[in-house]
Amino acid sequence: MKHFLTLADWATSELWHMIQLAVHLKLEWQSGGNRPVLKDKILAMIFQKPSLRTRVSFEVAMKHLGGDAIMLGPDEIGLGRRESIPDVARVISGYAQGIMARVFDHEHVEQLAAYAGVPVINGLSDAYHPCQALADMLTIYEHFGRLQGLRLAYIGDGNNVAASLVQAAAHFGMHFTIATPQQYQLPKPVLASASALAQQTGASVTVYHDPAEAVKHADVIYTDTWVSMGQEAEAEARMAAMQPYQVNEQLVQRASKDVIVMHCLPAHRGQEITDEVADGPHSMIFPQAENRLHAQKAILVRLMAG
Ligand code: CP
Numbered sequence: 001m002k003h004f005l006t007l008a009d010w011a012t013s014e015l016w017h018m019i020q021l022a023v024h025l026k027l028e029w030q031s032g033g034n035r036p037v038l039k040d041k042i043l044a045m046i047f048q049k050p051s052l053r054t055r056v057s058f059e060v061a062m063k064h065l066g067g068d069a070i071m072l073g074p075d076e077i078g079l080g081r082r083e084s085i086p087d088v089a090r091v092i093s094g095y096a097q098g099i100m101a102r103v104f105d106h107e108h109v110e111q112l113a114a115y116a117g118v119p120v121i122n123g124l125s126d127a128y129h130p131c132q133a134l135a136d137m138l139t140i141y142e143h144f145g146r147l148q149g150l151r152l153a154y155i156g157d158g159n160n161v162a163a164s165l166v167q168a169a170a171h172f173g174m175h176f177t178i179a180t181p182q183q184y185q186l187p188k189p190v191l192a193s194a195s196a197l198a199q200q201t202g203a204s205v206t207v208y209h210d211p212a213e214a215v216k217h218a219d220v221i222y223t224d225t226w227v228s229m230g231q232e233a234e235a236e237a238r239m240a241a242m243q244p245y246q247v248n249e250q251l252v253q254r255a256s257k258d259v260i261v262m263h264c265l266p267a268h269r270g271q272e273i274t275d276e277v278a279d280g281p282h283s284m285i286f287p288q289a290e291n292r293l294h295a296q297k298a299i300l301v302r303l304m305a306g
């Protein structure tokens with residue numbers, strides 16, 4: 001049984017297969033509907049943080065594939081408070097055929113996976129957001145017709161989304177550049193393992209502090225919030241440090257002329273991205289959000305079908 005906790009746990013060929021499967025399932029859906037390959041299967045969705053895209057797209061994906069999903073919000077099961085995580089994992093495994101969990105501490109999804117008798121999907125932890133990065137690879141692949149050799153520049157906070165993106169880029173042979181303030185860099189072990197993988201795939205990982213340097217020749221500019229869920233107490237310091245990292249028209253002008261701009265959303269318009277860019281001709285943010293549905297169908301089918 002396989003879990004989907006980080007992209008580092010998967011072989012490049014398996015992830016590539018999931019992207020192909022997502023393309024297929026998207027076309028199948030658009031041509032009249034998906035086959036009910038998850039008929040009678042239930043996904044339990046544990047959310048310790050808010051969500052729009054992840055929550056709705058997983059539930060819709062399960063329904064399109066003939067199954068269903070159950071939402072368990074932060075006040076419902078008291079994960080690790082009312083009941084221990086190992087006990088929650090074993091109880092849910094008796095009712096549902098898969099678990100999707102959005103947590104603070106990444107160890108909590110690892111613990112769920114260690115004790116569950118069914119596949120566990122990380123729907124975002126403080127450390128990683130693998131479902132987002134897989135969907136983003138689908139979006140980039142659909143737009144450019146390839147991933148290998150493309151240049152992806154990530155600007156802003158070295159957070160969970162950036163960590164999964166650098167892993168994805170390393171798998172698929174992309175040149176990943178990142179510009180963050182010194183104190184908000186990606187964790188060193190994440191950079192080191194992605195760099196090691198990059199050497200095998202023709203990819204590269206380069207760290208900058210100047211956003212203008214990082215976006216030079218970029219095919220994709222990517223940003224995310226400066227204050228992730230759970231970091232609200234640090235908001236003031238983070239906002240101050242990240243002001244020079246705004247993705248605005250001036251920065252976009254420095255990239256390739258056909259650059260696409262991505263953001264996992266929710267966006268804080270006027271902070272990490274301007275309205276002009278988010279709603280401008282380079283923006284891919286809404287097709288990107290839609291692709292969460294199609295990419296996650298591939299994850300669900302790979303983990304829960306047959
Ligand atoms: N991008 C993303 O995961 O959005 P939600 O937090 O709304 O699920």
Ligand code: NVA
Pocket residue numbers: 124159160161224225227228229264265266
């Ligand atoms: N980095 C953001 C992503 C939200 C989808 C957060 O963790 O809040």
